[in-house]
Amino acid sequence: MQQSSSVKDLAEHLRRELDRYSPGGKLPSSRALVERFHVSPVTVSRALAQLAAEGLVVTRPGAGAFRARPRTTEAPTGDTSWQEVALSADGAADLVPRTVDASGVTVSLAVPPPGVLEFSGGYPHPSLQPERAMAAALARAGRRPGVWQRPPLEGLPELREWFAREIGGAATAAEVLIAAGGQSALATALRALAPPGAPVLVESPTYPGMLALARAAGLRPVPVPIDPDGVRPDLLSDAFRATGARVFVCQPLFQNPTGAVLAAGRRAEVLRIARAAGAFVIEDDYVRRLVHADAGPLPRTLAADDPDGVVVHVCSLTKATSPSFRVAALAARGPVLERLRAIQVVDSFFVPRPLQEAALELVGSSAWPRHLRALSAELKTRRDTMTTELARHLPELALPHIPSGGYHLWLRLPDGTEETALTAAALRAGVALTPGRPYFSAEPPAAHLRLSFAAVAGTREITEGVRRLRAACDEVL
Numbered sequence: 001m002q003q004s005s006s007v008k009d010l011a012e013h014l015r016r017e018l019d020r021y022s023p024g025g026k027l028p029s030s031r032a033l034v035e036r037f038h039v040s041p042v043t044v045s046r047a048l049a050q051l052a053a054e055g056l057v058v059t060r061p062g063a064g065a066f067r068a069r070p071r072t073t074e075a076p077t078g079d080t081s082w083q084e085v086a087l088s089a090d091g092a093a094d095l096v097p098r099t100v101d102a103s104g105v106t107v108s109l110a111v112p113p114p115g116v117l118e119f120s121g122g123y124p125h126p127s128l129q130p131e132r133a134m135a136a137a138l139a140r141a142g143r144r145p146g147v148w149q150r151p152p153l154e155g156l157p158e159l160r161e162w163f164a165r166e167i168g169g170a171a172t173a174a175e176v177l178i179a180a181g182g183q184s185a186l187a188t189a190l191r192a193l194a195p196p197g198a199p200v201l202v203e204s205p206t207y208p209g210m211l212a213l214a215r216a217a218g219l220r221p222v223p224v225p226i227d228p229d230g231v232r233p234d235l236l237s238d239a240f241r242a243t244g245a246r247v248f249v250c251q252p253l254f255q256n257p258t259g260a261v262l263a264a265g266r267r268a269e270v271l272r273i274a275r276a277a278g279a280f281v282i283e284d285d286y287v288r289r290l291v292h293a294d295a296g297p298l299p300r301t302l303a304a305d306d307p308d309g310v311v312v313h314v315c316s317l318t319k320a321t322s323p324s325f326r327v328a329a330l331a332a333r334g335p336v337l338e339r340l341r342a343i344q345v346v347d348s349f350f351v352p353r354p355l356q357e358a359a360l361e362l363v364g365s366s367a368w369p370r371h372l373r374a375l376s377a378e379l380k381t382r383r384d385t386m387t388t389e390l391a392r393h394l395p396e397l398a399l400p401h402i403p404s405g406g407y408h409l410w411l412r413l414p415d416g417t418e419e420t421a422l423t424a425a426a427l428r429a430g431v432a433l434t435p436g437r438p439y440f441s442a443e444p445p446a447a448h449l450r451l452s453f454a455a456v457a458g459t460r461e462i463t464e465g466v467r468r469l470r471a472a473c474d475e476v477l
Helices: 007-020 030-037 041-053 082-090 103-109 131-142 157-167 182-193 208-216 233-243 264-276 336-348 353-363 367-393 419-429 459-476
Strands: 057-060 064-067 176-179 199-204 220-227 247-250 280-285 311-316 328-331 408-412 448-452
Touching: 007 030, 007 041, 030 041, 041 057, 041 064, 103 208, 131 353, 131 367, 157 176, 157 311, 157 328, 157 353, 176 182, 176 336, 182 208, 182 247, 182 280, 182 311, 182 328, 182 336, 199 208, 199 233, 208 220, 220 233, 233 264, 247 264, 264 280, 353 367, 367 408, 367 459, 419 448, 419 459
Parallel strands: 199 220, 199 247, 247 280, 280 311
Antiparallel strands: 057 064, 176 328, 311 328, 408 448
């Protein structure tokens, strides 16, 4: 009988037939399964591997696959309640609790249930990812001599040089470390620049993942409000003076979640204020490659205008490629670079060389600029579709700023709206949202939503998602 050729279907069929074999009994050969189910040898191999991972089958090279023998004894349940005391006792003297709340991050990482449209996603849809170019780059990288050898701890020199050119100004390859994604680079920077218990200034609102990193390191996030022109220098100066902080984390370009761009007149002022406070600025340049087609010339990085080593710069290839393409740069000038390097080496040794080689192959290929141009045009189309649909069907949701880069919109809800109630109603209606509360390190001024227009398949899904959101608002508002 012919069966579906999918690995999942074949594994399910074999799972149902396992009772025909005694424990330790041999299953039909791979060749026999190929002929019986009209599937490829790869499909058979993967289906058997799936059953082996479930503990149902044991595979022996050269001998075949066998039904696994049942476990003779049940593992003891154990009692882990002692850990509550141990974990609490370790932090008893901490000025800031180091319990990790990842809920604000997992909202944008979790895959919604089937049939639910993903307005909560933190990464572009697979249709926006350069999958063919990445596959080709990975294949070419695999043929490079020494690709599986240990790379330099700081990263491949050619890749560091490429990132230095992207950062601009006087940045050099010697000032760049290759990191395993922007989140890892931010964690390294926070640990290097601030001791546990210290305050760290953050934009308000800001990226929940950064707030989680700071709190996990025992730091105390202090909010500094922003407006459509970015962080307000007067409030930044006040915050440095009031707290004695030595670190300010900011996203000057298409800030997450507001989409704000730090105004030209404020850039030098922010650096001057930080330098006067003897403080570092961590520049999270996370989305420079997700610019929209109508954006015009982009401002330089803050690092490019900083000769004094005030800025510790973080940038990544991940957002413009794939969640799994975790290659980033951590750049700094002066003695702090050695501290950053030491922490990164202790934490992770180095970024796998095949991934670094693949990154070099990708950004050096003709497919890379083509991908960025296509991505730029598509993001603008999606943004325009979402803003048009929101204005038509949900005028009560305020959109104070329409960004020219990034992948999301930041909406203010009517006064008195319960974010959690609306998020739950939207999920029932078939659309996943990101509530605004996790983006604030202190009490928020109002209820908000962040809507991603990049995580769904296309404009049709955006239109349908707004229709479903309308139904949820009718239920809650």
